Amino acid sequence: MSNTVYIIVLVLLVAGSAFFSATEMAFSSVNMTKLKLMANDGNKKAKLVCDLLDEYKLLSTILIGNNIVNIAMSSIATVMFVKMLGDGGATISTVVVTVVVLIFGEISPKSIAKDYPEKITMGAATAIHALIVILTPVNFLFTQWKKLLSKMFHLESDTKMSREELMLLVDEVEEMEVGKSIVAKKYVTEDEYYFQGHFPGRPIMPGVLIVESLAQAGGITVLSLPENKGKLAFFAGIDKARFRGQVLPGDTLRLEMEMIKNRGSVGIGKAVAYVGDKRVVTAELTFALSK
Numbered sequence: 001m002s003n004t005v006y007i008i009v010l011v012l013l014v015a016g017s018a019f020f021s022a023t024e025m026a027f028s029s030v031n032m033t034k035l036k037l038m039a040n041d042g043n044k045k046a047k048l049v050c051d052l053l054d055e056y057k058l059l060s061t062i063l064i065g066n067n068i069v070n071i072a073m074s075s076i077a078t079v080m081f082v083k084m085l086g087d088g089g090a091t092i093s094t095v096v097v098t099v100v101v102l103i104f105g106e107i108s109p110k111s112i113a114k115d116y117p118e119k120i121t122m123g124a125a126t127a128i129h130a131l132i133v134i135l136t137p138v139n140f141l142f143t144q145w146k147k148l149l150s151k152m153f154h155l156e157s158d159t160k161m162s163r164e165e166l167m168l169l170v171d172e173v174e175e176m177e178v179g180k181s182i183v184a185k186k187y188v189t190e191d192e193y194y195f196q197g198h199f200p201g202r203p204i205m206p207g208v209l210i211v212e213s214l215a216q217a218g219g220i221t222v223l224s225l226p227e228n229k230g231k232l233a234f235f236a237g238i239d240k241a242r243f244r245g246q247v248l249p250g251d252t253l254r255l256e257m258e259m260i261k262n263r264g265s266v267g268i269g270k271a272v273a274y275v276g277d278k279r280v281v282t283a284e285l286t287f288a289l290s291k
Helices: 003-029 032-040 044-053 058-115 117-134 136-152 163-167 207-223
Strands: 172-177 181-187 232-243 252-263 266-275 278-290
Touching (some): 003 058, 003 117, 058 136, 207 232, 207 278
Antiparallel strands (some): 172 181, 181 252
């Protein structure tokens, strides 16, 4: 094999390493709310990305792919440099491959992916989906190995939530008319942190958090307007609030908000929260916008 062929193959492998590194960073940084809004608007790529994020084999597929191309790159580079320089070529190959992978296969693609996660995830979604299917047997073996290690070392799933997760009370946007209305959902699970004290032995979602869920849905609506891009929506007031029912573990909270007034930096919305067909909270919420 000529050196030209070696170089072409190595360039392709570096590109593969960059691809997997970029997708790993992009999928971990992507804004789910933004993607779901795009999916609801009919964007098929955004819908595929949302589906992939729910796929437990996503991360292992990306890591397997990245390791395959990096190992292949190291092996081929070693063969080429030894052929060119003799026994000393192995050391030179290690140095060159390390520098190339660090710059072009790790730092650069991950830095770019961090800034443009939605574009990169949607661009890579089809290829990643195909790889998940192809690598299904390998992923199965790794899943079983992970389960074995968990049993051996008595590891339990980490259920601790980050500060951001504790504050996020909108799980899904079903539909939205930009700047006018929104229908969203909050899935109330049994392990919600507030059930520990509200109330012991009889868990009920606090009314103030139902209102906060509605306010977050309203904030998404207000900030969807082009002129509000880059601004913050603050919860500025609540009127005519009525609490009509309880929200319990396992319920799906449907959040509906219709903006009835938008004047300058202030907006007012009519908010209703449902469990099934039953209204559990109604209120008028006021939002203030700030840069």
